[in-house]
Amino acid sequence: MTEPVLSVRNLQVEFITRRSVLRAIDGVSFDIAKGEVLGVVGESGAGKSVTGLAVIGLIDPPGRIAGGEIYLSGVRIDNLPQEEMRRLRGKRIGMIFQDPLTSLNPLYRIGDQLIETIRTHLNLSESAARKRAIDLLAEVGIPAPDKRIDAYPHEFSGGMRQRVVIALAICAEPELIIADEPTTALDVSVQAQIITLIKRLGRDHGTAVMLVTHDMGVIAETSARVAVMYSGRIAEIGPVQDVVQHPLHPYAKGLMGAIPTLASDARRLMQIPGSMPRLSAIPTGCAFNPRCEFAFDRCRVERPEPIRQGAQAVACHLYDAAAETAA
Amino acid sequence: MLAFTLRRAIQAIGVMIAVGIISFSMFRFAGDPVNQIVAIDTSAAERAEIRHSLGLDDPFPVQFSRYFINAAQFKFGVSYQFRQPVASLLKERMPATLELATCATILAMVFGILMGVYSALRRDSFLAKVFQAVSLVGISLPTFLIGILLIYLFSVTLGWLPSFGRGEVVHIGWWTTGLLTVSGLKALVMPAITLGLFQMTLIMRLVRAEMLEVLRTDYIRFARARGLTTRAIHFGHALKNTLVPVITVAGLQFGSVIAFAIITETVFQWPGMGLLFVQAVQNVDIPIMAAYLLVVSLIFVTINLIVDILYTVVDPRLRSTISRPA
Amino acid sequence: MTEALVPHTTETSTGGAAAHSSPGWFRRALESDILYSFRRSRLTMVAAVVTALFFLLAIFAPLLAVQNPFDPSQLELMNSRIAPLWTADGQSPFLLGTDEQGRDVFSAILYGLRISLTVGVLGVLFAGTLGIMLGLIAGYVGGAVDGLIMRIADVQLTFPAILIALLINGVVKSIFGNRLDATSTLAVLVFAIGLSFWVQYARTVRGSVMVEKNKDYVAAAQLIGLPAPVIMLRHVLPNAMGPILVIATINLALAIITEATLSFLGSGMPDTMPSLGTLIRIGNNYLFSGEWWIVAFPGFALAALILSINLLGDWLRDALNPKLR
Numbered sequence: 001m002t003e004p005v006l007s008v009r010n011l012q013v014e015f016i017t018r019r020s021v022l023r024a025i026d027g028v029s030f031d032i033a034k035g036e037v038l039g040v041v042g043e044s045g046a047g048k049s050v051t052g053l054a055v056i057g058l059i060d061p062p063g064r065i066a067g068g069e070i071y072l073s074g075v076r077i078d079n080l081p082q083e084e085m086r087r088l089r090g091k092r093i094g095m096i097f098q099d100p101l102t103s104l105n106p107l108y109r110i111g112d113q114l115i116e117t118i119r120t121h122l123n124l125s126e127s128a129a130r131k132r133a134i135d136l137l138a139e140v141g142i143p144a145p146d147k148r149i150d151a152y153p154h155e156f157s158g159g160m161r162q163r164v165v166i167a168l169a170i171c172a173e174p175e176l177i178i179a180d181e182p183t184t185a186l187d188v189s190v191q192a193q194i195i196t197l198i199k200r201l202g203r204d205h206g207t208a209v210m211l212v213t214h215d216m217g218v219i220a221e222t223s224a225r226v227a228v229m230y231s232g233r234i235a236e237i238g239p240v241q242d243v244v245q246h247p248l249h250p251y252a253k254g255l256m257g258a259i260p261t262l263a264s265d266a267r268r269l270m271q272i273p274g275s276m277p278r279l280s281a282i283p284t285g286c287a288f289n290p291r292c293e294f295a296f297d298r299c300r301v302e303r304p305e306p307i308r309q310g311a312q313a314v315a316c317h318l319y320d321a322a323a324e325t326a327a
Numbered sequence: 328m329l330a331f332t333l334r335r336a337i338q339a340i341g342v343m344i345a346v347g348i349i350s351f352s353m354f355r356f357a358g359d360p361v362n363q364i365v366a367i368d369t370s371a372a373e374r375a376e377i378r379h380s381l382g383l384d385d386p387f388p389v390q391f392s393r394y395f396i397n398a399a400q401f402k403f404g405v406s407y408q409f410r411q412p413v414a415s416l417l418k419e420r421m422p423a424t425l426e427l428a429t430c431a432t433i434l435a436m437v438f439g440i441l442m443g444v445y446s447a448l449r450r451d452s453f454l455a456k457v458f459q460a461v462s463l464v465g466i467s468l469p470t471f472l473i474g475i476l477l478i479y480l481f482s483v484t485l486g487w488l489p490s491f492g493r494g495e496v497v498h499i500g501w502w503t504t505g506l507l508t509v510s511g512l513k514a515l516v517m518p519a520i521t522l523g524l525f526q527m528t529l530i531m532r533l534v535r536a537e538m539l540e541v542l543r544t545d546y547i548r549f550a551r552a553r554g555l556t557t558r559a560i561h562f563g564h565a566l567k568n569t570l571v572p573v574i575t576v577a578g579l580q581f582g583s584v585i586a587f588a589i590i591t592e593t594v595f596q597w598p599g600m601g602l603l604f605v606q607a608v609q610n611v612d613i614p615i616m617a618a619y620l621l622v623v624s625l626i627f628v629t630i631n632l633i634v635d636i637l638y639t640v641v642d643p644r645l646r647s648t649i650s651r652p653a
Numbered sequence: 654m655t656e657a658l659v660p661h662t663t664e665t666s667t668g669g670a671a672a673h674s675s676p677g678w679f680r681r682a683l684e685s686d687i688l689y690s691f692r693r694s695r696l697t698m699v700a701a702v703v704t705a706l707f708f709l710l711a712i713f714a715p716l717l718a719v720q721n722p723f724d725p726s727q728l729e730l731m732n733s734r735i736a737p738l739w740t741a742d743g744q745s746p747f748l749l750g751t752d753e754q755g756r757d758v759f760s761a762i763l764y765g766l767r768i769s770l771t772v773g774v775l776g777v778l779f780a781g782t783l784g785i786m787l788g789l790i791a792g793y794v795g796g797a798v799d800g801l802i803m804r805i806a807d808v809q810l811t812f813p814a815i816l817i818a819l820l821i822n823g824v825v826k827s828i829f830g831n832r833l834d835a836t837s838t839l840a841v842l843v844f845a846i847g848l849s850f851w852v853q854y855a856r857t858v859r860g861s862v863m864v865e866k867n868k869d870y871v872a873a874a875q876l877i878g879l880p881a882p883v884i885m886l887r888h889v890l891p892n893a894m895g896p897i898l899v900i901a902t903i904n905l906a907l908a909i910i911t912e913a914t915l916s917f918l919g920s921g922m923p924d925t926m927p928s929l930g931t932l933i934r935i936g937n938n939y940l941f942s943g944e945w946w947i948v949a950f951p952g953f954a955l956a957a958l959i960l961s962i963n964l965l966g967d968w969l970r971d972a973l974n975p976k977l978r
Contacts (some may be wrong), residue, residue, distance in 0.1 A: 056552055090554030097552070102545035105564050106644050107571070116563075117553045152643040168553055342808050353824055463967070467960040469910045471917045472952050475937055483940055490941075586816040593918055594937075608823035609919050616823050627811055 003074045004031035005175050005208035006055065011068035011078075013047075013054050013232075015279070016061075022279040024050045024063070026232045029306070032176070037202050037209040039219030039240065041255070042229035043276050048212040051229070052178040054078075055210070056093050057085040073175060091121040094169030098181040100161035104153035110137075110164050111149035114171060121172040136167040140197060159190035163197065170201060177201070180212045195222055216255065220244055228252045231276060231287035238312030248314040250292045286317065294318055335635050339628045346624040351394045354404070354617040355383075403618035408610050413618045417600060421622075422503045423493055424599030427591070428584045430519040435526035435584075436577055440570070442527075443534025447542070447569075448561060458531065465528030470587060474521040474594035481517060489514050491596035514595075522591040526580055533576055538569040571641050578634035582627035700964035707958050711766040718760035719746045723835075723926050729755045734939075737946050750946040752935060758946060761932055762954050768928035769955070772842050773909040777901050779847030780908075784854025785897070789885045791855065792862025803859070806852040814849035818911055821845040822920045835926035842921055846908050853900050861893035895973045902966035906959045913955055929955045 013025035025047045032038045040048045053059050055070055057077070070078040072092060077085065089095070097103045105113060114133035118124060124132065130149070137145035140163040153161060162182065169177055179198060183191040199222050202209045211223060219226050220240055227237040228249065236249040247253045254272035274291040277283060283290055289299040298317050306313040307320060369377075378384055382393060397403070403413035442462075446455035468476075482490035494510030496503040505511025541547060542565055550560050589601035596602065600619060607615035710717065720727045732755035736742040740750075749758040791802040809817065825841050826833070833841065862885070865871060874884045915921035916930030917937075924931060929951050936948025 058548065058551060086551075086554055086556065088554065089552055095549070095552035097545060097549055099545060103549040105546040105550070105568065107567050107642065108564070116555065116559065120553070120555055120559070154644045165549070168549075342811070345808055353820075463963060464960065467906070467963045468956050469913055469917075469959070471914060472933065472956060475933070475940065475948060475952065479940060479945070582811065583813040586813045589815070589819070590914055590918065604819075605918050605920070608819055608826070611823065611827040613823075613827055616820065620820065623816070624812075631811070 002034065004033050004071075005036075005073055006032040006210065007071040007074075008051070008055065009069045009071070011051065011054060011070065012066040013050055013059060013063060014066040015063045020280065023066075023282070024232050024279060025054065027068070028229075028232070028234055029068075030227055030234065030237055032208040032210055034175075034208055035202055035206040036225065037199065037211055037223040039223035039226040040210060040212045040229060041214060041216060041219055041226060044214060045276055045279075046229040047232040048214075048229050049180050050232075052095070052180050052210060052212050055176075056089055056095050056178055058089075058095075087121075090117055090169075090174070091172040092174050092176065094172075094174040094177045096162075096165055096169050096177065096179040096182045099185045100158055100165050101185065103165050104161060106153055109150050109152055110156075114149070114164075114168060117168055118171050132171070133167075136171055137164070140164070140167045140170075141193075142167075158186055159193065162186060162190075162194055166194075166197060166201070170205070170207070173205060174207065176208045176210065178210045178212070181214070182211070183215070183218060184213070191218070198222065216244070228255060231282055232279070233287065233315060234306065234313075235288065235316070236312060236314045237306070238310075242310070242312050246312075248309055248312055248319060249288075249316050250294050250318070251288050252314075286315075331639065332636055335632055339632050342628050343624060346620060347395050347398065348391070350398075350617040350620045351391050353620070354394065354613055355390065398618075398621055403621070404614040406607075406615050407612045408606070408615075409612075413614045416603060416615065417618060417622055418501065420598060420600045420603050423505075423597060424585060424588050424592070424601060426504060426506065427515065427518055427522060427597060427599060428581065428588055430515060431523035431588075431591075432526065432577070432581055432584055434519055434523040435530055438523075439527040439530025439577075440534050440573070443531040443573075444538060444561075444566065444569075446531070447535045447538035450539075462528040462531050465524050468524075470521060470525060470590045471594050473524055474517070474591060477517045477521060478594070488517055490517075493598055518591050518595045518597050521594065522584060522588055525587065526577075526584060529580065530573065530577055534569060534573050537572055538565060541565045541568045544568075571638070574641070575634055575638050578630060578637070581630050582623070585623060585626060694968055697964060697968040700961040700968070703957060703961040704965060707766060707954075707961070708770065710763055711770045714760075714763035714767050718763050719748075719757050720760050722756045722761040722764050725925070731755065734944050734947075736944075749950045750944075752932075752944075752947045753939070758932075758950050761927060762929070762951055765927055765929040765932050765951060766954065766958070768839065768922055768926070769909050769912055769930070769958070772839060772846065772912040772928070773905050775843040776846035776850065776908040776912070777905050779843055780850035780904065781854050781897065781901055783847060784851035785858050785890070787851065788855035788858025789862060789890070792859040792866065793881060793885055799859070802855065806855055810852050814846075814907065815911055815914055817849040818842075818845040818915055819918070819920060821848055822915060826920075835923055838922060838926075842912055842915060845915075846911050849911065850904050850908065853904070854897060857896045857900060858890070858893050861896075862889050865889045865892055899966060899970045899973060902962065902969055906962040906966060909955075909959055909962070929958075 008031075009029050011025050011028045012023065015022045015024055028047070028051055030038065040051065042048050050059070050063075054065055057080070059065060065078055068078070069076055072088070077088060080088070104110065108116075111130065111133055114136065115126065115129045118129040118132055119126070122129070122132075134145045134149055137149060142148050142160060142163055148156075153164070156164060166182075177198075182198065183194050186194060195218055198209060198211070201207055209222075211219065213219060223240050225238060226240045226243050228235045228243065228247075228251065230251050236243060236247065236252045243252060244256055247256045251272070272291055277287060277290075283300070285298070285300045285302055286292070286295070286304050289295040292299065296317070302317070304315045304317045304320070306315045309319055382390060385393075401414045403417070405411065406413050406416060409416060442458045446452075446458045449455050478490045481488045489510070492514055493505045494512070494514035495508040496505045496511055497507045505515055547560060547565060550564050555564075586601075588597075588599060589605055591597065592599045592601035593605050600622070603615060604619045606612070607619070715721070722728070732744075732747065732751050733753050735744050735747050735751040737748065737750040737758075747757050747759070749762070751757055752761070787802050791799040822841060822845050825845070829837075865888070871884060871888065874888060912921060912928060913930030913933070916928045917934045919934065922928040922931045924935060927935065932951035933948055933955065936944075936946075936951060939945075939947050
């Protein structure tokens with residue numbers, strides 16, 4: 001079995017505030033294989049973005065990685081010194097942020113930003129780097145890249161800017177790309193193009209992609225596997241088809257029920273009552289228990305650990321009993 | 328771009344006209360010019376004669392346009408105290424003020440930016456806290472107190488630097504400069520520091536705040552995610568984005584530096600326009616006051632205009648939004 | 654004890670302006686994070702104590718001074734240029750020495766403090782009232798009136814306050830000649846400083862009027878027939894009180910600096926009724942002859958006063974607007 005490109009084990013991230021220590025990520029584990037797209041889905045504040053930032057080593061004080069391990073192609077990276085981590089960023093892990101309008105420095109030509117990044121990571125001359133920059137722009141689908149390379153960010157549309165951002169993220173052929181809500185800020189018509197682009201890049205270069213989004217539709221379209229996050233933990237993880245069609249976790253069920261599809265007859269969309277708890281007030285036991293219609297006493301006391309269910313894994317006490325009887 | 332420049336130029340002219348009206352009103356109504364010229368025993372008929380010869384009985388618009396046309400040719404009338412044309416007095420004093428203001432501004436920019444960048448990047452370091460304290464003192468100490476303090480230290484106690492005047496100056500055409508002689512440079516040190524200190528603290532605070540703001544932006548986060556070196560992020564990306572607004576403000580402040588020079592010039596008896604103005608206020612020498620207001624306003628307005636245009640050159644976003652009609 | 658000083662100092666610096674706001678606002682402000690941050694910052698507490706001390710010294714000056722420095726009959730030329738008490742040449746009761754005219758420096762500072770604070774507080778009140786009125790009018794009436802007021806503000810903001818104050822002072826002087834006595838000079842200073850500092854208030858108030866104007870409660874107040882001035886003063890203005898308070902505090906320091914500077918330049922308080930700035934100007938002439946105390950103590954008092962007010966203003970700004978930190 002080949003080693004996964006990214007392997008996260010029992011990750012914990014804390015934010016230290018004036019009054020207390022908030023645990024934003026509490027024991028998250030997952031793998032992403034070469035060429036695989038893992039979708040990470042959940043409400044805002046579930047810890048999706050923080051997980052991505054932790055992997056690339058951009059958790060700033062007052063936040064910190066409090067525990068667990070992160071491996072990139074088998075090598076542990078979460079405890080690397082700052083300078084080594086810096087060299088890893090952009091070279092072996094690329095990142096795409098949500099808002100292409102603010103991700104690019106408005107005062108620099110996009111060519112300068114590309115060339116600067118390329119030359120930081122690859123030992124290329126100015127002209128070779130420029131040539132590579134033009135090739136990259138062509139690859140991400142910017143028309144007339146040899147001319148557009150000298151344009152400023154504001155001269156591009158939102159979708160085109162996100163393509164530039166992607167070009168910047170892949171300019172050193174990273175093994176892993178973390179895409180944090182890459183389509184959220186874009187028009188619906190442009191979203192599909194960007195999704196196709198990310199998918200194609202993963203396929204062509206064998207890049208592993210961690211795709212963070214709150215949009216199940218995007219995940220269904222791009223990802224092989226999906227992780228559903230809730231309150232800093234993974235509630236359920238597994239192949240997209242399984243999780244979408246047969247969600248196990250009550251929260252995932254609610255989430256899937258909340259997706260409108262053309263196929264579904266006029267049945268009403270499901271709603272999950274209540275909202276996700278704030279970090280300062282996470283309930284004991286299973287964080288979802290106050291909103292869960294199946295919750296029983298154990299859910300309010302004991303925190304569920306992930307349990308294998310075929311290709312899926314689910315953190316819910318409902319399946320614990322089932323597993324016991326099966327065994 | 329052109330339309331923008333033109334609009335700004337028209338605004339500038341508007342301001343100059345407004346200042347011109349104020350200046351004219353001062354000249355015309357605050358203290359009767361005739362009284363300043365004649366003796367006490369001059370007869371009413373003679374007064375009327377002089378009034379007529381000066382054109383003071385013409386309609387207001389006529390008088391105003393005459394004043395304005397004269398002012399545009401730098402004819403500001405005759406000083407009551409010196410019995411000399413105001414224009415030649417101002418021309419004689421201008422190099423001293425401009426040299427002082429320029430040196431003070433350069434001093435303020437260099438140290439203000441250095442200290443501001445340092446205290447933004449090393450927020451919690453001891454030196455950053457010292458800078459913060461210095462900036463608070465710099466804002467709280469009135470300019471003249473700083474000047475007096477410096478004089479006490481370096482002139483009275485140590486005897487290193489002269490406490491007044493410009494030292495030896497060199498004439499280059501009508502311009503006089505103190506930058507080419509040792510005594511001129513020595514005389515410049517304390518006034519330039521006194522005048523520049525307030526601007527320095529201002530620039531330092533601004534750079535610090537602006538840089539902290541920029542360091543929080545998405546493009547800096549993205550630059551870090553791309554693995555750029557800290558050096559490239561701080562001194563390439565962050566600094567450039569910080570300095571655009573800072574340089575604008577510093578440019579605009581040059582006008583107030585010239586006005587604040589009034590105080591510094593008084594403390595150090597620096598023979599510039601500010602000292603002339605203070606003496607004029609004390610002696611109610613209205614023509615000099617009016618002319619000083621006009622000249623200083625002209626300098627302000629010109630600098631504002633230049634800064635506005637420069638801003639569009641530095642910031643590519645503005646360049647295109649301005650060329651496109653809003 | 655220190656807590657009791659907060660309402661005192663803020664009240665003094667803004668005077669009537671604070672009284673306009675509802676007591677509910679004031680109490681809420683005090684109970685919020687503000688008092689918390691006040692207790693946390695030792696420097697701010699020191700600044701509050703020093704500011705309060707200066708105000709008390711000014712108020713009780715006649716009780717503390719050994720002479721009335723404004724009364725020429727109390728000055729003895731025999732006592733001129735006496736060094737401070739602790740030096741070899743010191744003489745009782747002149748704690749900080751005397752100046753050329755035999756004026757006790759300590760008494761002169763107390764009385765000068767009175768003038769500096771009076772001009773400062775009145776100047777801020779005048780500027781505040783003018784600025785708030787113009788801001789309310791500009792924001793509420795809008796249109797050409799707004800345009801005119803804000804254009805004037807723009808132009809005036811280009812020029813430093815000290816230049817404007819000097820000009821106003823010079824013009825008033827030229828109109829009235831030398832007939833101005835010391836008290837009228839004081840009034841002229843308040844007028845000149847007030848006219849130099851109104852812009853910031855006007856802009857702030859106008860901004861918040863623009864925001865509040867379109868809110869439902871204003872529409873509701875209009876519907877029940879409340880007149881516009883009542884709506885403005887009772888409902889819109891309280892929303893702008895926080896920023897106004899900050900501006901007022903920082904402007905108090907600026908107004909005191911401006912007064913001192915004008916007096917130092919010889920365009921302010923006369924030698925017969927000296928403010929701190931006048932005292933420094935007088936003392937500056939004796940710098941070279943060794944009588945350092947004539948300039949040093951008034952200078953120190955002025956610097957300490959402004960520094961502590963600025964510290965209070967800085968803290969107030971941060972406390973009311975945590976984003977700025």
